[in-house]
Amino acid sequence: MTGHTDRGYLLRPMERPVEVSFVMPCLDEAETLAACIRAARGCIDRNGLDAEVVIADNGSTDGSQEIARAEGARVVDIPERGYGAALIGGFEAARGEFLIMGDADMSYDFGEAMPMVEALRAGADLVMGSRFKGRIEPGAMPPLHRWLGNPVLSFLGRFLFKTEISDFHCGLRAFTKKTFRAMNLRTTGMELASEIVVKAATAKLRIAEVPVTLRPDGRSRSPHLRTWRDGWRHLRFLLTLSPRYTLFLPGFALFLAGAALLAALARGPLSVGDAVLDVHTMLVGSLFMIVGFQTITVAFVARIYAVEEEIGPPAPWLEKSFEVFTLERGLLGGLLVTAVGIFLIARLALEWAGGGFGPLDSSVTLRPMVFGSTLAAIGIQTVLMSFVYSMLGIKRRRG
Ligand SMILES: Nc1nc2c(ncn2[C@@H]2O[C@H](COP(=O)(O)OP(=O)(O)OP(=O)(O)O)[C@@H](O)[C@H]2O)c(=O)[nH]1
Ligand SMILES: [Mg+2]
Numbered sequence: 432m433t434g435h436t437d438r439g440y441l442l443r444p445m446e447r448p449v450e451v452s453f454v455m456p457c458l459d460e461a462e463t464l465a466a467c468i469r470a471a472r473g474c475i476d477r478n479g480l481d482a483e484v485v486i487a488d489n490g491s492t493d494g495s496q497e498i499a500r501a502e503g504a505r506v507v508d509i510p511e512r513g514y515g516a517a518l519i520g521g522f523e524a525a526r527g528e529f530l531i532m533g534d535a536d537m538s539y540d541f542g543e544a545m546p547m548v549e550a551l552r553a554g555a556d557l558v559m560g561s562r563f564k565g566r567i568e569p570g571a572m573p574p575l576h577r578w579l580g581n582p583v584l585s586f587l588g589r590f591l592f593k594t595e596i597s598d599f600h601c602g603l604r605a606f607t608k609k610t611f612r613a614m615n616l617r618t619t620g621m622e623l624a625s626e627i628v629v630k631a632a633t634a635k636l637r638i639a640e641v642p643v644t645l646r647p648d649g650r651s652r653s654p655h656l657r658t659w660r661d662g663w664r665h666l667r668f669l670l671t672l673s674p675r676y677t678l679f680l681p682g683f684a685l686f687l688a689g690a691a692l693l694a695a696l697a698r699g700p701l702s703v704g705d706a707v708l709d710v711h712t713m714l715v716g717s718l719f720m721i722v723g724f725q726t727i728t729v730a731f732v733a734r735i736y737a738v739e740e741e742i743g744p745p746a747p748w749l750e751k752s753f754e755v756f757t758l759e760r761g762l763l764g765g766l767l768v769t770a771v772g773i774f775l776i777a778r779l780a781l782e783w784a785g786g787g788f789g790p791l792d793s794s795v796t797l798r799p800m801v802f803g804s805t806l807a808a809i810g811i812q813t814v815l816m817s818f819v820y821s822m823l824g825i826k827r828r829r830g
Contacts (some may be wrong), residue, residue: 451482452527458515461493463537463649468502470541487521499666515623522611531605537649539603546604546641556610556636560603566640580662591673594632600624617742621661622668633744672743674730684727689719710797717805724809728816735823761817769810775803
């Protein structure tokens, strides 16, 4: 092992840029932190890297900071809690052109960071470690994460964001400082792991993959990651960022199915084999249309929100649509549709009144009633959502 004297390169003045920064998020990792910093240093020494080690700490109370300093690493204190917030703070403070992130619990081998540096030197923007293409040592990953959480979330991520990445949540990865700036990372929790991949994939950055080994972590206490809480946060994040597949298309399909049912039954009952479809099926069609329409409108809420908060990929078409679909036009359109709906209902009511409010033949009179109430519901939904959109898009409007 090398002594303290040759650690000078880890204690350089802040101004001096280096090629590589190893950034480790740390919350109470006194048991394993020293070994992690030494492993990173081992990689630096063996490969003659011009590098530094940055510990992004969230106020550990077990002396992790002192351990880090004694090992010659630079400690950055991040007041905002959370894995994502700590890492973002660490990246900002890092002086390297290349940033390598890795957990401080000895579950990753920092020696495997070198192929990542080489990939970055060769022009990659982001290099993802892949535990599935590498090795997962026995006991390193709980079965629930191994066979359900990670594969399902990675599959969804690949499908929703059109990327080949095999391991969305690998803790060992590397990217350039330029990529870091371009990604404009926003999430403060564990979902940062997803955010990085989603942003890199949707911005069409050059992503490389390197197999890595996952070992059982070296600490005696339980991990910070809580399976269901963090799994759900990742899932929610992916779904929010991709309303096209999770909301818009299902909503649109439902709306069309409902419209088809209403159209088919508009003139009278329909026989399908031995079955006779009538006004009851029309009501189902009406329900489909209303729920489908609501789903579509919520898809737009999700997309506008993600764009406004800069947590999702940008959408220039949204900017344009705000110019075309102004609040006033939305209100007008919604009111018109509502008016048509009310007209259909009112016409029926007048006929009913003309007949002295006597009993109605529901198989006939329910038809315009269903059309009218469906249109009124959709019209009112349009009016309400126009307000919601204009509130969400308020930052967008200039002057
Ligand atoms: N600064 C900071 N670091 C954190 C926080 N949560 C986790 N970390 C660090 O992030 C790394 C990974 O945390 P773990 O708790 O091992 O979570 P994980 O590796 O994703 O999950 P497991 O597979 O269950 O171990 C470790 O270095 C932690 O110290 C946090 O809130 N703040
Ligand atoms: Mg861990």
